[in-house]
Amino acid sequence: MAAIPRLQVREPAAPAWRLLALPLASAGVFCAARAVLDPWLGSEAPFLLFVLAVALAARLGGTAAGLVTTLASALAADLLFVSPRGALVPDRPELQITALTFVAIGAFVSALGGRVRGALAASQRSAAEQARAAAALRESEGRFRQLAEVMPQVVWTADAAGLVDYHNPRWGELTGLELGRGHGAGWREVVHPDDAERTAAAWRRSVACGSSYEVVHRIRAADGTYRWFLSRALPAHDERGRVTRWLGTATDIDDRVRAEEALREADRRKDEFLSMLAHELRNPLAPIRLALDLLEGDDPARRRRARDVVARQTEQLTRIVDDLLEVSRITRGKIRLAPREVDLAEVVDRAVESVRHLTAARDQALRVELPSTPLRLRADPVRLGQVLSNLLHNAAKYTPPGGHIELVAERAGHEALVRIRDDGVGIPRALLDRVFDLFVQADRTLDRSEGGLGIGLTLARRLVEMHGGQIQATSEGPGRGSEFVVRLPLLAAGEVVEPLAPAAPDSATPHDGARRVLVVDDNADAADLLCDLLRQHGHQVRVARDGLSALAEVGSFHPDVLLLDIGLPGLDGYEVAARVRGQADRAQPLLVAVTGYGQASDRRRSLEAGFDHHLVKPVDPARLDAILRAAR
DSSP: OOOOOOOOOOOOOOOOOHHHHHHHHHHHHHHHHHHHHHHHHSSSSTTHHHHHHHHHHHHOOOOOHHHHHHHHHHHHHHHHTTSSOSSSSSSSHHHHHHHHHHHHHHHHHHHHHHHHHHHHHHHHHHHHHHHHHHHHHHHHHHHHHHHHHHHHEEEEEEEETEEEEOOOOOHHHHOOOOOOSSSTTGGGGOOOHHHHHHHHHHHHHHHTTTTTTTEEEEEEEESSEEEEHHHHHHHHTTTTOOOEEEEEEEEEEEHHHHHHHHHHHHHHHHHHHHHHHHHHHHHHHHHHHHHHHHTTTTOHHHHHHHHHHHHHHHHHHHHHHHHHHHHHHTTTTTOOOOOOOHHHHHHHHHHHHHHHHHHOOOOOOOOEEEOOOEEEEOOOOHHHHHHHHHHHHHHHHSSOOEEEEEEEHHHHHHHHEEEEOOOOOOOHHHHTTTSSSTTOOOOTTTOOOOOOSSSSSHHHHHHHHTTOOEEEEOSSSSSSOEEEEEEBBBBOTTOOOOOOOOOOOOSSSSOOOOOEEEOOOOHHHHHHHHHHHHHTOOOOOEESHHHHHHHHHHHHOOOSOOOEOOSSSSSSSHHHHHHHHHHSSSSSOEEEESSSSHHHHHHHHHHHHHHHHEEEOOOOOHHHHHHHHHOO
């Protein structure tokens, strides 16, 4: 609010005409009045009425007009009403003293009248200025309220003591509270209990110190939910620096806060995932490293055991990499199902068989219960088997040795239900809502090597949803076991699923015999071991370390099969394949990509470059042998 201006007593300047006309008029009027009263007054009190003339002139014209009136009145009184009349100066001493006294009184009255006139003028100016200030303040407050009422933030004001006296309509829309209940006695009703004391302390400090106020806290909306707000306030000061009132806002930053929390959570989960990945990769690498030493011995039994260990652990490493690639393809929608009509019992049998070795090794009892009538589904048996296999592996890993696992399949209306229960470690209630999220798993203790990467359940959920079904996890808590329920739509009676067109048969004529094989890989260990394996099977083998050397060997060696890595120095595998296919005057070898790139786009690109097959490292020797046997 604008300050009231101080009263400044200053006599306004009078126009020039008033300095002559006003004194003559005032003196003339009272001279006439004295003449009327002359029969009664005679020569007594000749200056009496003229004091009024001086006062009138001073009031209307100021001090100067009063002084001129004093002189004019003194002359008129001496000439007209002092005996002897007509004399400019009285002859009697007492009359001379009276005349001088009148002049002195006139000067005083003139000065006093001018002062009064200035005070009245200043008062009028002050009143006008106050009226203008009040009008400006009303206009300013009107603009402020108009602006505040259209702002999306909560806008509020408070007096110097911190008592809120205004909220814009957004406050009521947000909280459902009325004016004055936000930061006054009722503010605790809407501020989250965990933030209440911190908010109150910040406001008290600001009011006590006159410093700006800023706090991030949660405010309960009218629907009962809490949202994060940034509340700020600044003090307004008078000319002496004292706080006169506060202007504040509360801005909804809930989306920003939750996004930041999500980023922090994602970063935390990323770190946990990298830690788990390192753990899961080191686990199979350790026995492989030890098995290499056993392979150097002469004991056939130990050598067989070492080979079995390497095979199992290599399979585990391959599964980890495949799971990572699978979840990447599924989350990006790159997986396509190959559905056909399938009996659920067929899928269950395959999934159970895949986990038998694990449950047997852990001495776990696995019970399977299937209905007597078939449960017909429209499903991709490989992908659906992957779902059940993941759930069974999960149950086996999280159930202690000697525990119990059961799989029960049943019909429920138009759906098939598969329940997989265990009496293992269970799932904390806080984790149930997130158990299907990527890289989420229960906390593991240091004595448990199992646990995986936390992607098996994510794969299971995505694949079930792609089949039009649902998956749900329940648990009564840690140590109480868990249950996963998969719901899948059944085929209606008479519904037929058109099978996919069968793959075209390989045009190569299978036959036995040695092949000329060129292995191209810049990894010397991988290339040399592969060459040794091929020579052991009777093939004639050469090796090249880069793309240019590979092209030279093709020209001199004329291989039947070219096992070609993609990531090569110089010319990459795609370019080598394109150049080999461009040599139309020569017999074309069978081109097999042997690479660590296994995405669908990588396979498509290798076929476009002219490759006949695409194998992902580590290569399955049986599959490689089948390809070599079928080569012309």
